[in-house]
Amino acid sequence: MIFIHQKPFVPYLSAEAIQGAVDRIASQVTKDYVSEPPILVGVLNGAFMFFSDLVKKIDLQIEVSFVKMASYSGTSSSGEVNVHLGVGDQISGRHVIIVEDIVDTGKSMAVIRDLVLQKKPKSIAIASLLHKPDALLEPVEITYLGFSISNKFVVGYGLDFDGLGRNMPEIFQLKD
DSSP, X not given: OEEETTXXXXXXXXXXXXXXXXXXXXXXXXXXXXXXXXXXXXXXXTTHHHHHHHHHHOXXXXXXXXXXXXXXXXXXXXXXXXXXXXXXXXXXXXXXXXXXXXXXXXXXXHHHHHHHHHTOOSEEEEEEEEEOGGGOOSOOOOSEXXXXXXXXXXXXXXXOBXXXXXXXXXXXXXXX
């Protein structure tokens, strides 16, 4: 068990399990886009570790871009999505894969998806390491998924709790 901001967290997903999911997703992306490589759009800050590991394992000549969103305060979603860094025009007419750390309510992903659609991509896919189906409020189709998890707060491997915990190679879950 670890403590972050005086709250207890227990081990949830090991670094090995996470890397297995990254390998599986990278392999599928490589197969799916072999004839026309995509541009990957990473969602900052949370997806930085997943994004980095994923792009290193995709066996294609790919381009990368980033967006920055914020919707969390403490251990729960604020319900509001703020865009801090938008998507560039280089995605027009291209296959785009949005890479996210976690899809819970789906609100952030819906905002990002709409931003990308405004740039007229050839196609959009979503890759997310984690998905909380029980928290989903906005329908989102996840093309490449690492793990479906329960609706409990998690931290580590890019996910934070008020700025802390992103640097851990595994994922911990808030203890009941």
